[in-house]
Amino acid sequence: MDGYQALTALIDSAWEELRNPDTGRRDLCLEVVSDILETGRLTQTDAERVVERLVTVALSDESYAMRESALHAVCTSSNCYELPFRVAEPLAVGVDRFEPLLLADVLSILGCTHDQAALPVVERFLRHPHPEVSGEASEAVKELRWRREPAQDKTA
Template sequence: MRMDACRHLRERSDTAWQAPADAGAREREIWADGLGDLLASGCLEQADAERAVGRLIQVAVRDAEYAVREAALHALSEAAVRYALLRRPRSAGRPHRRLRASPP
């Protein structure tokens, strides 16, 4: 049963990547909620989850409506629970500092 549900969700995900360009704020919020549900299901492949996360980050940063940004951030939190998403940002110009444990 779970495999069938995951297959159905993955098939729907092909049309879920882009928020409707001419949609109102409520429709964009529903889109972000739906993408969050898809991520929470854990049914996406890692690459698809990363693609969704990239799109949600854009929406969370750029959308003019608070409710849409909030829905996108919530969807991102769902992704963080299910997928390994902590990587060095591609745009970072300098390497991350490694933190060392203090000696006892």
């Protein structure tokens, strides 16, 4: 087994472990997935598949800790991989489900897509009563608008 196969085997093992009823063990598995994403050693396609699965966990798990870990892993992935909006779009659709601290992570993720389709969703939270949320919305809007500007305007 080469190094890449070992990484993907670890991820597959983590997905299997998500069936475990022990939240602590499941949370640890998401940390392993996050650590693997942080290496930047997955292909873009494999990273997108992993992120899609993490988004599903973030939207569906009953445990706050699990949803937080899943979103953290997605945020981590954006340091090494380009996240297409289609991968994060379920977060945009389900944005109103999240508690304020998790919502800030969701907005950050949407900003990292650099896709204008995320802009209307993110802009809704610019005046959110929680400063963490409104601040992250502001940063995400800046990121989305910066990517929209022509290249010569970015240096000004």
